[in-house]
Amino acid sequence: MSQKTISEIEGGTGTLRPTPYSGGLTANVVKLGHTAKFTESNGSQAEMLNFSLADATGAILATITDKTQFRQIKEGKTLLIRDFIVKNGKIALSVRTKVMTRPDIVVPDELEEKAIQLILPPSPVKRIGEIITSPQKTITTIQGQVKKIEATRIVRVSGVDTTIRTIYLEQDGNSIDLTLWRELASKDLATGQFLGVSHCLVNEWQGNKSLNSTRNSTIEVIQPLATTMTGDVETLSLQEFSIEVAVKDHSGKYKDFTIDLDLMTILFPNVAEMNDNEKEQYLLSKIPIKVKLTVVGRNVSDIELIDDQESAAEMELVL
Known part of the structure; x- marks a missing residue:
């Protein structure tokens, strides 16, 4: 069985087509991400766990859809992964993939940090005035006072009913709307509160900037700014x-x-x-x-x- 390193796998991802690897990869599970729910083509419900891997040569994102093997994916665990697919720069594990535990390997600190940021990217605190001039898709942490809270509503995402709610935050005379997704939309919030919301995604529609929470977002009540x-x-x-x-x-x-x-x-x-x-x-x-x-x-x-x-x-x- 031929072994590949992460850098070798990344070097072979020049094609847009999914690339199968029958050999193995030994890597450390660095950071678990969210579990996404979706509807398969046959109408059945499925889940996909996102996580990051690292070895001595690189770091890469990975996904697994075989729920029977979710328990194998633990932070800090070193795995031997066989028969997987590389697509869109990620390693995709399926029901055909074999996942087994191996003795720990040494991962350089800088690659471990890179693997963490693949799942949990930096989220610098920015004032609303700065966010309004930020490029689309910027990840940021916002702090501000809640001026208005809309009612929750349901939207359909990948065949799944998803709860969202929009709140309006103000700071230094500037305001921006932030749409909270999934469990964050059900948080007990009140107008007048000062909030800090991490890992928000900057969007733009018809020249107006807005924010969306992401799966990495957290909300905390903070002291008045x-x-x-x-x-x-x-x-x-x-x-x-x-x-x-x-x-x-x-x-x-x-x-x-x-x-x-x-x-x-x-x-x-x-x-x-x-x-x-x-x-x-x-x-x-x-x-x-x-x-x-x-x-x-x-x-x-x-x-x-x-x-x-x-x-x-x-x-x-x-x-």
């Missing part, structure tokens, strides 16, 4: 230690925030020596006050005055 916005303070209410303000953003919407009185004193030093009534009248005389705010939830952590030219520039960036 510090975000920035520009706008006009148009109304205010003086409290004992703070000021409640309504800020109109570039879209004309009003948002309410709380500003510590000490922060306003830094902007307007004159108010430090005034009584409450004088402070309120003085600040009202400055309205509309063009500001750039750094906010966490409804609380302002930093505030800057901006002039008309800066305000116009900020609006152009947002738009």
Whole structure:
């Protein structure tokens, strides 16, 4: 029985046709992926397990559809695989494939990491403003506040009813819709929550970017994010230690925030020596006050005055 290495198998995949290998491959199971359900041509339901393999020469994706052999596919296990097919750059194991355990082999760290990333690709955190300008098919982690949640609905995927739900996330005045698939669509979520969702796929339709969760996506509730916005303070209410303000953003919407009185004193030093009534009248005389705010939830952590030219520039960036 002739043995092949992963690099030799990859070197022979220049053709688009499925290539059968009657020989063997000894490789380590590095990372298990998802199990996909699908309908076969005869109408019967089937499953396919995705995983990655590595040896001393390379790393490659693999699939297996014979459920009787799923238990053999364990992370960290070294296997001898015989009679398989290579198609689309992946190793496909079928009912004809023989899978047996072998003594452990040594896999270089860099190839083990490559095999992990074949199943679980990097998912860097990006702000919504960055995601909107990212290429299609980019994998990213998004963080933002839930502004709207649609009802769940059912779509048909590969002959299987699949649950989806779309939520709308906002950050720094930018928003984007994220469609959650399968079990993520049934998560108990609420508007106002701050979420981090990993391994989202960037899509584009008619010039508008959106996100879809993937089988690697996870959702976690996170602490409120510090975000920035520009706008006009148009109304205010003086409290004992703070000021409640309504800020109109570039879209004309009003948002309410709380500003510590000490922060306003830094902007307007004159108010430090005034009584409450004088402070309120003085600040009202400055309205509309063009500001750039750094906010966490409804609380302002930093505030800057901006002039008309800066305000116009900020609006152009947002738009």
